[in-house]
Amino acid sequence: MSVVAYQDLIQGPLRSFMELSKQIGGDVLAQANLVLAAFQAQVRYLELTACQPKPPKAQDIQYLTPTSEQISAIQQYRESHRTSPFFNHLSAISESIPALGWVAVSPAPAPYVKEMNDAGQFYTNRVLKEWKEKDKKHVEWCRAWVHVLSELQAYVREYHTTGLVWAGKGSAVAPPPPPPGAMPPPPPALPDTDFANMAIDDRSALFAEINQGEGITNTLRKVTADMQTHKNPSLRQAPAPAPVRGGAGVAGGVHKPLPQPGAGALPDKPPVFMRDGKKWLIEYQKGNPDLVVENADMNNVVYMYRCRESALTVRGKVNGVVLDSCTKCAVVFDNLVSSIEFVNCQSVQMQVGRMLRL
Known part of the structure; x- marks a missing residue:
């Protein structure tokens, strides 16, 4: 049935x-x-x-x-x-x-x-x-x-x-x-x-x-x-319980890692930092505090994806910034035309240098 x-x-x-x-x-x-x-x-x-x-x-x-x-x-x-x-x-x-x-x-x-x-x-x-x-x-x-x-x-x-x-x-x-x-x-x-x-x-x-x-x-x-x-x-x-940290902890709050190495963890892929048309792609960066986007245009979008323990500085005026599935990351920007978004992130920070439209 x-x-x-x-x-x-x-x-x-x-x-x-x-x-x-x-x-x-x-x-x-x-x-x-x-x-x-x-x-x-x-x-x-x-x-x-x-x-x-x-x-x-x-x-x-x-x-x-x-x-x-x-x-x-x-x-x-x-x-x-x-x-x-x-x-x-x-x-x-x-x-x-x-x-x-x-x-x-x-x-x-x-x-x-x-x-x-x-x-x-x-x-x-x-x-x-x-x-x-x-x-x-x-x-x-x-x-x-x-x-x-x-x-x-x-x-x-x-x-x-x-x-x-x-x-x-x-x-x-x-x-x-x-x-x-x-x-x-x-x-x-x-x-x-x-x-x-x-x-x-x-x-x-x-x-x-x-x-x-x-x-x-x-x-x-x-x-x-x-x-x-x-x-x-x-x-x-009550506040949500803090995830238990293990040697191969899984991003997103899974309580215990599986014994297999890397099971469920963020994929260890090569880091990406590139401009693709109007989009800046910063992906899989780990432990990099010196990421800088320069010479960006007003219609550009900066997209930071699955980065860990990294900091990004955006110089100039861009349309928007998106942090997606990032952990322990920070972003500093001068000026935004549209907005900044945080999607499925943990322990992230932002700092506005000049102007953010509300």
């Missing part, structure tokens, strides 16, 4: 999204085809869960690999098309497609889907702002994608309320709906992760962690009722 409902989601909301993607074409359609492949991979996985008990972890990871590979392809497409005129479209999908990782979340996967949907709406709002007066198809496209994930959330809430349901006596969780107060704590336990404060890029690492193998269970521990905000309202008033 749950597989049929998932197929209805593909034939209904997702099909409408695909039709709008075809009308826009280009990079939007290319990435949308990868999205369709990801949903098709997941429905094949659900067909397995509907006809067999939960297999050993190694076998389950093998079953999940096709979906994981499609998610990675979607995100890589965005990274390799950063100069695309549809970059915000690509980002909206890339940031929210980890919603398909709900199969690895328990005991409440539906809220996780919603959180991924909300993450993508940061970029769909940008698309709406840019295109609402130019082409209404882009407005419809945004609404269609948000609707796909909303329907996915509703599906998960109805058929997999407390986690992915397997057939037979070996299922990992009780079938929904759970009787209040009667259901034993469902194994496996929820990972010790603060989803509310997790950076978006770390959310997208969900399937990458699945592919680590059986060692991933070393970082799991039980989440008790007093640690859950919906059961302990006092937690909502």
Whole structure:
């Protein structure tokens, strides 16, 4: 029954999204085809869960690999098309497609889907702002994608309320709906992760962690009722707990790193400092306090992406500055025509030399 409902989601909301993607074409359609492949991979996985008990972890990871590979392809497409005129479209999908990782979340996967949907709406709002007066198809496209994930959330809430349901006596969780107060704590336990404060890029690492193998269970521990905000309202008033630092800590507040070297950490890619038309790209800089943008024009935008422990000075007057997924960074600028934005950043600072329009 749950597989049929998932197929209805593909034939209904997702099909409408695909039709709008075809009308826009280009990079939007290319990435949308990868999205369709990801949903098709997941429905094949659900067909397995509907006809067999939960297999050993190694076998389950093998079953999940096709979906994981499609998610990675979607995100890589965005990274390799950063100069695309549809970059915000690509980002909206890339940031929210980890919603398909709900199969690895328990005991409440539906809220996780919603959180991924909300993450993508940061970029769909940008698309709406840019295109609402130019082409209404882009407005419809945004609404269609948000609707796909909303329907996915509703599906998960109805058929997999407390986690992915397997057939037979070996299922990992009780079938929904759970009787209040009667259901034993469902194994496996929820990972010790603060989803509310997790950076978006770390959310997208969900399937990458699945592919680590059986060692991933070393970082799991039980989440008790007093640690859950919906059961302990006092937690909502308290400040967010500081992330525990480890030798290979993960950006974005993941509590514990996996034992594998570099698992979930920011990718150690070559640093980038270049001018691409009207955009200055400063990416993957680490421990560099002497970054300077000079000879910029008023219509230029400075984009700083996934930098750590670095400082940027922007001399002259530019249109705007964006810091995206940066940690422990600072930016100093003389004059801005438009605005400065901080997206998914931690411990960042700014200093205005002359003028910032409010």
